[in-house]
Amino acid sequence: MAQARKFELTDDSVVVIVGTGAGGGVLANELAQKGVKVVALEAGGRYLPEDYINDEWESFGQLAWTDPRTTSGDWRVAKDFAGLPAWIVKAVGGTSIHWAGASLRFQEHEWKARTTYGAVEGASLLDWPLDHAEMAPWYDKAEAKLGVSGVGGRPRLPGSNNYKVLEKGALALGYKEVHTGNMAINSVEYDDRISCQQTGFCFQGCKWGAKWSAAYTDIPRGEATGNLEVRDHAHVARILHDDKGKVTGVEYFDKDGQLQMQKARLVCVAGNSYESPRLLLNSASSMFPDGLGNASGQVGRNYMRHTTGSVYGVFEKPVRMWRGTTMAGIIRDEARHDPSRGFVGGYEFETLSLGIPFMAAFLDPGSWGREFTTALDSYENMAGMWIVGEDMPQADNRVTLSETKDAHGLPVANVNFSDHPNDIAMRNHAYAQGQAIYRAVGATRTLPTPPYPSTHNLGTNRMSEKPDDGVVNKWGRSHQVENLYISDGSQFTTGAAENPTLTIVALAIRQADHIANEMSAGNI
Amino acid sequence: MTGLSKQGLTRRALLSRAAALGALTVVGAGFIAAPDAAWAVEVTSISEQEMATLVQMARDIYPHDRIGDRFYAIAVKAYDAEDKKAMVSEGIAALNEAAKQAGFDSYVAAGWEADRVAILRSVQDTPFFQTVRGGLVTGLYNQKEIWPLFGYEGESFSQGGYINRGFDDIDWL
Numbered sequence: 199m200a201q202a203r204k205f206e207l208t209d210d211s212v213v214v215i216v217g218t219g220a221g222g223g224v225l226a227n228e229l230a231q232k233g234v235k236v237v238a239l240e241a242g243g244r245y246l247p248e249d250y251i252n253d254e255w256e257s258f259g260q261l262a263w264t265d266p267r268t269t270s271g272d273w274r275v276a277k278d279f280a281g282l283p284a285w286i287v288k289a290v291g292g293t294s295i296h297w298a299g300a301s302l303r304f305q306e307h308e309w310k311a312r313t314t315y316g317a318v319e320g321a322s323l324l325d326w327p328l329d330h331a332e333m334a335p336w337y338d339k340a341e342a343k344l345g346v347s348g349v350g351g352r353p354r355l356p357g358s359n360n361y362k363v364l365e366k367g368a369l370a371l372g373y374k375e376v377h378t379g380n381m382a383i384n385s386v387e388y389d390d391r392i393s394c395q396q397t398g399f400c401f402q403g404c405k406w407g408a409k410w411s412a413a414y415t416d417i418p419r420g421e422a423t424g425n426l427e428v429r430d431h432a433h434v435a436r437i438l439h440d441d442k443g444k445v446t447g448v449e450y451f452d453k454d455g456q457l458q459m460q461k462a463r464l465v466c467v468a469g470n471s472y473e474s475p476r477l478l479l480n481s482a483s484s485m486f487p488d489g490l491g492n493a494s495g496q497v498g499r500n501y502m503r504h505t506t507g508s509v510y511g512v513f514e515k516p517v518r519m520w521r522g523t524t525m526a527g528i529i530r531d532e533a534r535h536d537p538s539r540g541f542v543g544g545y546e547f548e549t550l551s552l553g554i555p556f557m558a559a560f561l562d563p564g565s566w567g568r569e570f571t572t573a574l575d576s577y578e579n580m581a582g583m584w585i586v587g588e589d590m591p592q593a594d595n596r597v598t599l600s601e602t603k604d605a606h607g608l609p610v611a612n613v614n615f616s617d618h619p620n621d622i623a624m625r626n627h628a629y630a631q632g633q634a635i636y637r638a639v640g641a642t643r644t645l646p647t648p649p650y651p652s653t654h655n656l657g658t659n660r661m662s663e664k665p666d667d668g669v670v671n672k673w674g675r676s677h678q679v680e681n682l683y684i685s686d687g688s689q690f691t692t693g694a695a696e697n698p699t700l701t702i703v704a705l706a707i708r709q710a711d712h713i714a715n716e717m718s719a720g721n722i
Numbered sequence: 723m724t725g726l727s728k729q730g731l732t733r734r735a736l737l738s739r740a741a742a743l744g745a746l747t748v749v750g751a752g753f754i755a756a757p758d759a760a761w762a763v764e765v766t767s768i769s770e771q772e773m774a775t776l777v778q779m780a781r782d783i784y785p786h787d788r789i790g791d792r793f794y795a796i797a798v799k800a801y802d803a804e805d806k807k808a809m810v811s812e813g814i815a816a817l818n819e820a821a822k823q824a825g826f827d828s829y830v831a832a833g834w835e836a837d838r839v840a841i842l843r844s845v846q847d848t849p850f851f852q853t854v855r856g857g858l859v860t861g862l863y864n865q866k867e868i869w870p871l872f873g874y875e876g877e878s879f880s881q882g883g884y885i886n887r888g889f890d891d892i893d894w895l
Contacts, residue, residue, distance in 0.1 A: 252877035255864050359892040366895050396890075397883030405879045515894045520874065522889035554874040558863035566783045566846075566855055567839055574863075575786060578873025639895065 202421040202428070205237050210461035212237045213713070214448055215468060216434045216477065219292020220702045221686035222468030223412025224343070226428070227420035228710030234717065235425050237460055238417075239432040239450055241469075242288035245295070246414055250403030254555045257402035261295060263288040267472065268600040271616040274648050278563035283613040285651040286470055290430050291413025293470070293653070294699065295403045298525035299383040299410070300548055301346040302696035303337050306330040307535055308543075308588070311692040314535060315542035320618055321590035322500055326691040327663040327672040333704060340704035344382035344410040345389050353385045354378045355394055358522030360549045363511070363581040367635035368529045368547070375530035379548065382410040382699070383523055389415070398551070400524035432458075435608055437465055437481040437490055437682070445490075445681050451606050464681035464713070464722050466674075468706075471501060471655035471688040472611040475597045478659070478669075480608055491676040496669050498598055500591035500657040501613065502693040505621040507585045507629060508550055508647040510561070511636025512576040519551035519582050527583075532631065533695045541623040544695045545587025547632060552582070560650050573645055581636060585628040586654070588695045590618035597658050654698050659688040673712045674705065681722050685709055761792045765802045768810050775814050776801055776854065778830050782838045783855050784862055788871050797861035798854070813850030820844045 205212050213229055215222045218240040226238045242263075251257040262285060269276035269283045276283070287293045307314040309330055312323040341349050348354040355378045357365065368376040383400070384393045394408040407414055420426035431453035438447050438459070447461040467474045475498040481490040489497050527549030534544050552560060554577060562570055573580075600612035617625075629646040636644050662668025665677035674689045676682040685706055687698050694701075716722045754770045754777075755762035765773045773795075780794040801810050814829075821829040821841050832838045845851050862868070869876050878884060 252879045255860060356890060358889045362890065362892050362895055394885075395883035396885040397878050399878070406883075516873065517892060518873065518875075518888070521878075521884040521887075553876070554869055554872050555860070555864045559859050564855075568785055571785050574872060575788075 203424045203426065205235065205427050207458060207460050209235075210447070211235060211463050212461070213464050213466060214239065214460055214462035215466045215685065216448065217241075217292060217468035217470065217473070217686060218290050218412060218417060218428060219287070219468060219470065219686065220294045220297070220412060220699045221706050222466065223291055223294060223416045224703050224706040225466055225468065225685045225710050226426050227412075227416035228707055229714060230420035230423040230425035232710065232714040233425060234714055236420070236427070237462070238426065238428045239434050239448065239460070240290045240428060240430045241433040242290060242430065244290040244413075244430045245403065247403065247405045247407045250295070250405050252397070252399045252402060252405065254402065254553045257399075261287045261289050261403065265604050266602050266610045268602050268610060268612040270612060270614045271595070273615045273617065274563075275651055276615070279651050282651050283615075284470075284472060284655055285653055286655065289413070290417060290428060291411050294411040295413050296401050296653070297699050298400050298697075299381045299523075300525050300528070300697040301341065301344055301380050301382045301700040302546070304330070304333070304694040304696055304701060305533065308692065308694035309333070311543070311588075318542060318590060318620060320592060321620065322593045323591060324660070324662060324667055324691050327661055336704040336708040337700065339707050340700055343707070344700065344703065345384055345391070346380050346382050346700070347385045348377065348380045352388065355381055355383060355385045355523055355526040358396065358519075358526065358549070359517050360519035360522065360551055360581050361527035363513070363517055363639055364527050364529065364547070364549055364583055364635065367637075367639040370638035371631070371635055373529050373531045377528060378526040379528040381523070381526050383526065384408045391415075394523055396522040398520045398522060398524060433606060434469075434477060435480065435606060437467075437477065439483065439485065439490065439679070441485070443485055443679060445679055455606070463717075464683065466683040466685045466709075466713075467659075468685040470686055471658040472597055472613060474684060474686055474688040475658040476599065476609075476611040479599050491669060491678045491682055493678045494666050494669065496660065496662075496667070498658050499593050499596045500660050501595045501597055501615060502589050502591055502656040502690065503615065503652040504654040504656070504693055505545060505585070505587040505589040505624045506649040506654075507625050508582060508650075509585070509629060509632030509636065510573075510580050510582045510645040510647060511633070511639070511641035512573065512643040512645075513579045513581065513639065513641055516578045517581045518578060519549075519580055520553055524551055525549055525584070529635075532628070539627055541620045541627065543588035543620070543624065545585055545624055545628050546695055547628070547635070548584045548586060550582045550584035561645065561647055563648070573643070576643070583632055583635070585625065585632065586695065586697060587624050587628065588693050589621045591657055591660070591692060592616070592618055654687070654693070656687045656690040656693045656698060659684040661689045661691045674709050683709065683713070756791055761795075763795045763799065767804050767807045768802050772810055772814050773798070773802060775817070775830055776810070778838070779817070779842070779854060780858055780862065782835060782842055784858055785835065786871070789868055793862065793865055793868050796865060797858050800857070800861070801854075809850060809853070813848070813854075816848065816850065817841065817845055
């Protein structure tokens with residue numbers, strides 16, 4: 199790779215992007231490819247496939263965001279993992295290193311959740327200011343970038359043992375849409391990356407590079423243009439503005455803990471649904487007393503994490519679910535909106551496995567004794583699936599600033615979350631169906647497992663047609679501050695039933711196009 | 723095998739000096755050992771009885787009959803430290819008090835697992851119990867040596883993944 203470009207701290211012509219994951223990393227590359235100068239600031243370090251570790255706890259220590267966070271609300275994570283509400287990554291490439299690769303488009307009706315579902319008591323549902331037709335070409339580009347299997351002429355992945363158990367049970371129950379998914383994991387060599395070697399450890403970073411991650415695709419390609427500088431170990435503390443309310447740059451702590459100031463023509467925030475609102479709130483000033491871009495009071499609100507849970511089944515004979523691609527298996531029949539089931543929205547079943555160390559930590563946190571250990575004793579004979587469904591946005595499920603401070607003295611994010619009755623009804627339905635799937639294949643025991651620390655963190659800077667209802671417009675542009683953008687999953691208006699990364703990538707590609715056009719037109 | 727030692731005492735010497743303590747054996751001189759003296763753990767800060775109690779607690783919290791005591795001993799060895807001494811001492815005293823209330827001489831003196839589990843349930847909300855239980859989640863299950871007992875194969879990249887090693891070899895469906 200050519201030596202990446204360096205930009206001056208005083209260069210006020212650059213676009214500053216905060217965060218380098220699926221949103222920020224893709225946006226950085228897409229802008230760089232269009233000739234836009236970009237400085238991307240990443241709080242974590244830089245790790246590549248050769249650095250990733252096939253060991254759950256060791257990898258967690260390498261990649262996970264373990265800076266302090268606090269929690270509240272009635273979700274079980276707040277009790278069992280009070281300081282770890284999310285399992286996400288702090289590294290160049292962000293959580294695109296950790297994600298499992300499931301790449302599903304939203305269903306058409308999910309862009310219009312409020313219209314489709316109607317008013318749901320206690321929920322702050324809203325339609326996206328976007329729709330299916332508008333997003334279709336951006337999804338096409340995102341799928342081509344990620345090399346998604348099962349679309350674009352690319353074959354699906356082969357089914358693992360864990361998939362075969364899921365498939366047989368699903369078909370026995372009469373489910374129709376059952377396959378190995380649409381995965382950003384190469385089924386054949388694609389885009390200079392080899393095909394999946396069925397290694398497992400998808401969550402620990404793909405050592406083959408068969409799974410798409412911004413860490414080793416978009417980031418180095420953006421750097422190769424000479425238009426992108428990525429500064430790692432750069433923790434952004436505050437976004438600065440002038441007396442006209444326009445953003446002028448950011449203050450960040452560099453790798454030595456020194457406070458630096460980078461000037462900017464515009465700032466795009468892509469730090470995940472905890473860090474992005476935290477940064478806006480920590481950027482409060484006399485002009486923006488409630489936080490930057492927070493005239494609506496919506497910054498931090500409507501935090502969504504998908505209605506999740508897992509079901510494990512124990513069988514008479516070995517399954518060895520850890521072998522092979524972790525999440526290449528899906529049942530989509532329950533993803534439809536069908537209120538006759540007792541809830542609005544839908545959910546997916548996807549294959550999942552954890553190794554023994556994480557299974558011990560997450561199967562039933564806090565429990566002990568033989569009920570727990572006999573389940574682990576049958577680990578080799580276990581199959582696993584994950585439930586991922588649309589959860590209801592609620593105004594009080596929100597990120598606020600905590601009393602706790604981080605190593606730089608900045609207030610950390612407090613994450614308050616409580617399930618909506620719709621979430622509970624959906625999860626219970628999924629538990630029952632998931633257990634029935636495994637029983638249909640002869641499971642001797644089934645384990646409806648509680649949600650893990652969140653991996654799908656959404657909302658908190660949501661997109662809205664009207665400025666009063668959200669934080670950003672249909673381009674991810676702040677309703678209040680014209681040269682401030684949100685470029686990650688925090689801009690999601692609603693969560694849909696699908697794993698969010700493909701949509702985050704599609705929105706980032708689309709946003710890059712918009713920003714480049716606005717810059718050319720002199721509008722920013 | 724950090725924390726375990728087979729040095730210093732012969733198997734015969736261990737056995738000859740042994741005094742039974744629950745499933746384990748206190749051999750004096752800062753050692754506790756398996757009754758067959760196949761391994762021993764040295765203690766420096768806490769007492770032999772306390773270490774033996776911790777090992778029994780660890781097994782009763784996460785009982786796996788195919789996992790030997792030495793792995794539980796490794797999992798709780800870190801409590802043998804000056805800064806943990808007071809917590810361990812107070813915690814075990816409370817545990818033994820709960821055992822007395824239940825009609826046993828001490829926690830480890832209760833012969834049936836069900837009786838010991840009932841004693842543990844009575845203290846399970848205490849910080850001491852929660853600290854020990856929480857520590858075991860990684861202290862026990864992150865020992866690579868026990869993974870094969872669960873069938874778990876661990877790292878696979880260096881062996882080329884499972885593409886040619888059975889990722890889809892299920893034959894009973």
